[in-house]
Structures are given as C-alpha cells and as structure tokens.
Amino acid sequence: MQAVEYFRVECPEPRGAETYDGIANTVLLDHNLIRVIRKLHIYVDPNVPIFIAVGLMHRITTLVRVRDFANVNPLEGKITLVLSNETYLAPMLKIFWERFGQEHVEQADRFTVILRGVTAKAAEIEEIVVADPSEAVYKDLIYALKCIAPEGFRIRRESYGKGMFYFVASEDTLPDEVDGHVKTLFSKMGEAYP
C-alpha cells in the first residue's frame, strides 16, 4: 500500500500476518479507502482471540455543494436545476423541502428539479451544502474493517474522531486491557491517542 504512510500487520503467527496484510490490502483497495487512510496498524492474536485496527485518516475538507453536480438556471420566475448525476438527489430534495417548502419544489424527472416562487438567488442555491463525505467514509471504513477482521469476531467496539480511529473485535467479551492495547498501537505509529 504505497499511498499509505504507515502500514503494518502484527500477529504472533508469521503466516497469519502475511495473509492479513494481503487481505487488508485487497479490501481497502476494493472499497477505495487507500487514499483516505494515512496510517494503519493491525494487530491480530488468535490466542486471545482479538483483532485491533488503529489508524489515522487524511483530513477530508471537501463538502458536496449543489454546484458540484447541478447547473442552476434562473428563468422567468423559476429556477431550473439540471443534475449531471443523481447520487445526491435525495438529500438535496430533503434540504429544499425544509428550506423552501414542498409546494415550491417540483421534480420534473430524474435529472431536473424546478424551484418556483423562491426568494433565494441562483448563486445562493449553488452554495448549499448537500452532503459531508467524511460521515460516509467512516461508515465505509468500519464496514471494510469488519470484512478484514477474522470471521466470527462479532463483539466489536469502534471509535472515530479528530482524524483518528480504532476498531476492536473479538468473539469473546472484550478484555479490560483493550484501551491500553489501543494506546500502545497508536504509540507504535508515533502518535498519541487522547
């Protein structure tokens, strides 16, 4: 994983470490998460059994605005939005309904939305924030880590904040020393977990 600044898999069984390195690589590539992750340290111990993944993510500052996927055309008292793709159509409509009222929002077809009798200007509508990808990235990351973790490890704890994340999974109740483990793994990456 060249795009990741630090990547290591630790396991008491050398063969296990080697295969989990491959599995993590494949899963993160498949989920397009390689560019999002800055550092990742995975610890698997089948003796306990436990799976811990700790890491850092790149800062995701890009917010998705209406102008990113739609052309806003004001004409004769109405504003017509022509969408280039419908990925963010549902959240956009929800925001429009809340802001302008459902009676002012008309969806002509999958790629056209017409706003009638709204006071907002076209430039203002273009700047409306529709989605924050960092929320989706967190969900994607946890899903990917569930795929990487050994099967049957259904007792999980995960945390995400300030660009740091950890994911712990086991098939037994999580031991008390998990927090200590997480901190140690962060320190191995040269980071301090608060």
Next chain:
Amino acid sequence: MILVPVTYKGGIYRHGEVMDLIEDIGGYIIQKHMIAQEVVLQCFVPKADVEFLRNTVKPISGEITDSSLVGTEIAVVSMSLEIHHLPHMSCDVAEYLRRLGAKTNMVSLARGPGKRISQLNDEERDVINEHDIAVYLLGNFEKCIEYKMPKLRRGITVPIVLCGGPDEAALRRITDPPLDGYVGYCGRYMHRAKETEDLTKLDEIIATVTRVLDKRREAIAKDPLSVSPARLMDLIRENVPAILDVTSPTPLTVQMQGLRVKLPYDPYAPEIRKIEIEDGVTIGDVAGVNPSRMRDYILVKILPFSETNVVV
C-alpha cells in the same frame, strides 16, 4: 470392463452421433452441457476404447480429455456463507472442482465461524457423509485450525482434504489422527483466484482430491460394487419417467458408490427398488435405497460383491 471418466468437448454439429457412439461402445453419459455452440459431455467409457473414441471424434473437431473427477460428488465445507469466505475462496474451489467434472455441493456450517464456535450438527454431518469426499476450507491461523478441527471432523466417515493458511507441514502437525489430504497456503483471501500463484494452489487441491479419490477407488476395486453407478443411472432414467421432469442440473447425481436421485423418497423409492437390472436381479437386491438428508431426495448406496454375491 473398466470404465474411465472422460470429458468430450466439441461443437453441436454431429454431437448426437458422438452420444450414440459412447452408448454403443458401452459407455454412459453422466452429464451434458450445451454452452452456446459448444457441447460438453461428461461420461464413462471403457478403458480399451478411449483411444478409438479420441480418433473418431477428431474429424468433427471434438476433443476427449481425461477427467478424473467425473462421477464424484464432493462436499466443499465452508465455515459460513459470509463475505469472509464467499465468493473467495469457497466458490473458487467449488468452481475449479466442477471444471474437472465433479458435482460439488457447498456445505456451510451453522456454527463454523470464529475460533471458539465450532460445532457440527447431525444434519451437517449426515449431509457431508453422503458425499465421496469433503474439502474443508479453513482460515489462516494455525491456532484456530488446531482448536476447531477435532470438533469439525467428529462423525465424518468420508475422506477429508484440509485446506488452510499455514503450510502443509503445520497442518499435518496440528491434526491428529492425520487426515487424508492437506493443502497448505490456501486459507482465507479476498481476491479472485486468477493469478498464476492462486491457480497453482487450486491445481494442488485438485491433485490432492484426485489422489485421495484414486485411493478410494483402489479400495472399492478390492471388493467391487455389485453394479456400476453409471449403469444404475441409465436404468433409473429409462424406468422412472418422472426423473425427466426434474429441473435440477443433475437429476441423477452419480457418486463413486451410488447415486443421488432427486425425486421425493416416499412415492418413488418402492418403484426404484423394483426396477430389474438383469436376470431378475432388482435394484433393491444390490443396493440400499435410503432417504437422503439433503431435501427429500433418495440416496442409492450400491452394496459390494461380498454382501450380495452378485455382479450385474
């Protein structure tokens, strides 16, 4: 007459003649696939006539290849049907085995995933035992395999081939008593097996399965079956017309020592028992016609010569 498993591949043109020829020389067609313009026939033909058949189908661009797994039903035992094991590598292995003519069934365990959770219920055990061989696909950790395997093999009477992440020597070391076959460096992975390295591993699984089945064939040959499973298949197809209406890809699945008939047991078992093979000998005389644990199917188990004193 020794029958050997082979696969015929050729075009649709004149393939009916090839089918007639196989039957005329005393062979049996186990399965026929029509894929676009191609016909694939999995069949048993007399050993002495393989070369003759090979030369005869040459003018119509047909090809005869040895397929050691034709006429076998293999259980691919996966620890679960979750994304961790499917489609890679359980499906990769099952598909690769099918390419060589085997009929594979995937058996996924209700309590298979993880290290601590490892149980085999009676239904899973019986279903696995109905096959000719079981290929166990386990994970990457030696510790887990060591812990789980004694429970997962309990009650299994068919040969087991164990595939796992550790090397073969390690797999051998952690299983006691030893299993019938081992394939190392073949544990859980999340990519499609298409690289040379992956395909070599799959070939290794095929080689191990073939070796174990050959041993089993040798053991059967010491006390031969009273009737060939392929012959029984033909007889049932001729005498039980209802089998022709079954939509399953293999309504009659040939095994090494019997066959699975995909018809309900209660209405059809007496009819099958009464079918005459030759000179008044019926199927009921030379084989056990039992209910299968797989759906409501019928499992025909052919008895050896030592038990029936008859070979037809």
